[in-house]
Amino acid sequence: xxxxxxxxxxxxxxxxxxxxxxxxxxxxxxxxxxxxxxxxxxxxxxxxxxxxxxxxxxxxxxxxxxxxxxxxxxxxxxxxxxxxxxxxxxxxxxxxxxxxxxxxxxxxxxxxxxxxxxxxxxxxxxxxxxxxxxxxxxxxxxxxxxxxxxxxxxxxxxxxxxxxxxxxxxxxxxxxxxxxxxxxxxxxxxxxxxxxxxxxxxxxxxxxxxxxxxxxxxxxxxxxxxxxxxxxxxxxxxxxxxxxxxxxxxxxxxxxxxxxxxxxxxxxxxxxxxxxxxxxxxxxxxxxxxxxxxxxxxxxxxxxxxxxxxxxxxxxxxxxxxxxxxxxxxxxxxxxxxxxxxxxxxxxxxxxxxxxxxxxxxxxxxxxxxxxxxxxxxxxxxxxxxxxxxxxxxxxxxxxxxxxxxxxxxxxxxxxxxxxx
Numbered sequence: 001x002x003x004x005x006x007x008x009x010x011x012x013x014x015x016x017x018x019x020x021x022x023x024x025x026x027x028x029x030x031x032x033x034x035x036x037x038x039x040x041x042x043x044x045x046x047x048x049x050x051x052x053x054x055x056x057x058x059x060x061x062x063x064x065x066x067x068x069x070x071x072x073x074x075x076x077x078x079x080x081x082x083x084x085x086x087x088x089x090x091x092x093x094x095x096x097x098x099x100x101x102x103x104x105x106x107x108x109x110x111x112x113x114x115x116x117x118x119x120x121x122x123x124x125x126x127x128x129x130x131x132x133x134x135x136x137x138x139x140x141x142x143x144x145x146x147x148x149x150x151x152x153x154x155x156x157x158x159x160x161x162x163x164x165x166x167x168x169x170x171x172x173x174x175x176x177x178x179x180x181x182x183x184x185x186x187x188x189x190x191x192x193x194x195x196x197x198x199x200x201x202x203x204x205x206x207x208x209x210x211x212x213x214x215x216x217x218x219x220x221x222x223x224x225x226x227x228x229x230x231x232x233x234x235x236x237x238x239x240x241x242x243x244x245x246x247x248x249x250x251x252x253x254x255x256x257x258x259x260x261x262x263x264x265x266x267x268x269x270x271x272x273x274x275x276x277x278x279x280x281x282x283x284x285x286x287x288x289x290x291x292x293x294x295x296x297x298x299x300x301x302x303x304x305x306x307x308x309x310x311x312x313x314x315x316x317x318x319x320x321x322x323x324x325x326x327x328x329x330x331x332x333x334x335x336x337x338x339x340x341x342x343x344x345x346x347x348x349x350x351x352x353x354x355x356x357x358x359x360x361x362x363x364x365x366x367x368x369x370x371x372x373x374x375x376x377x378x379x380x381x382x383x384x385x386x387x388x389x390x391x392x393x394x395x396x397x398x399x400x401x402x403x404x405x406x407x408x409x410x411x412x413x414x415x416x417x418x419x420x421x
Contacts, residue, residue: 003112013107016216017223019204020184021193023211025227026101027181031174033094038167040087044323045160047072047080047406052352052368056409059160074376077330077403081321084406085245088325091141092241092256096233098134100226107210126172133166145324147258147273154363180209194224244326257326267386268394270328271320273407276392280360281413286397290358292381295418296345305397308383311336316378322407333401335382338374342419350374350419355400358413367409369402374419378403381414 003009050057051068059066073079108127115121140162144155151158187204201219204212221229243254263271276282292308294301315334321327342350351371359365373379379402382390390396395412402410 001113007106007110008112010107010210011213011215012110014213014215014217016203016213016219017201017221017226018104018107019212020180020207020209021188021204022223022226023101023104024181024184025190026097026104026230027177028185029097030094030101031181033090033097034167034170037087037091037094038163040083040090041163043083044080044087044406046070047083047404048409049368049370052370055354055364055366055368058154058363059157062160065161065164071370071372072404074373074379074403074405077318077378078321079404080406081245081319081327081404084321084323085242085325085327088141088145089238089242089245091138092145093234093238095138095142095237096230098138100230102131102134105211111210122172123176126169126176129165129169130173133162133169136162137166145257147324156363193222194227196222196224198222198225241325245321247327247329258324267388268391270331271326272393273322273324273326276413279362279365281358281392283392285358286392286413290397290415292398292414293416294341294345295416296342296347296350298346301344305383308336308381308398312340313383314340314377314380316380316401316403318378318401318403320401320407320410332386333380333382334384334387335380335398335401337377338369338379338381338400338402338417339377341381341417342374345417345419347419347421349421351421352419354416354418354420355411355414356416356418357411358415364408364411367400367411369400369405369409373402373405376403381417 006012045057045066046068048056049072050059050066057066109131111124115124137159140151140155140159143150144159149155198219198221201222203216206212206214237256239253240255241257243250243252244257263269290305292303292305294303313334314337315332317330317332319328319330338353339348342348342353349371353369353374354366355369356366369379380400382395382399382401383397384390385394390399395414398414399412400410400414
């Protein structure tokens, strides 16, 4: 069958810089970056303590994909801030590289005939999964960073399954192409290309993959220009994103991050993901009639906020870090140690605690914390932050704060603690 007109015809693609070498340079960057994204994403999954039940892991029917290797630690306190900050920032920074890689191999997407053999069919299928998975993961990730929830379901579930499809295709693609990548990188000198301008730019020799144009147009940009353009794009995205995780003066440069800049002044003037109003919390729900219930080995114990304040108060300097990649600097929290409350409940060796919020039922309105999180002396039922009462948006009258814990698991507006063994 003759090739259809347009992009299916080999002569349609005429860029003189497209070829195995340039594709392999972009591929090498992704060969380093994508595994880091996957590992930090897997660490984010582990940080939720998914084995503690569906309150923590809302991925249905995950089967073997939800393997779990270790209990999430509480040391160092900034661990989740680091791993998730790297995951989100690197994902954003790699966007220009992904787009450049797709541009460099776009003739492959329009090969004709579409399938020539069983091996070619496998390669085409892996390419379809790779491109589709990459687009899906990067788009959903960026939408989540921007708090733009237009997904047909839970971001958590979609991103989880999408990641496995993408990584499976990535592994197959690397296995099929690694030898070609190495040979292509060795075919030209990077330093030589960086010294070559537009006037000296020549097409690469014809290749079996069909990336080199059969009828190249005169060059309008050198390969060094393409590399510089992609590098500058990645650098610009780093500058306008990374500050939300790094903090300090760089936070003012995080122009694309919803939580990039300081939200206000005063002791409660630090980042908030969801306000009380956005989740249905009113002042009346946490007013004078609010009580904290503590369940354990003995009878249920009920406390007013004044009674909790009369107990021995502890303090900890801890950040908040969220899955969207943003984090706060260390805030000074004070309240009751979870370990002391476990002892008060008659279960000093509790293996977990169910934390329930006044918040109407919904995702993460309740969470289960592990025994090592209970016993860490910095894990608190916080009543104050930076020397004053928690604001309503920050969880008044009481919230959880645990070192290295994802922000969504630091439950706000707590009404019940159930310690268990």
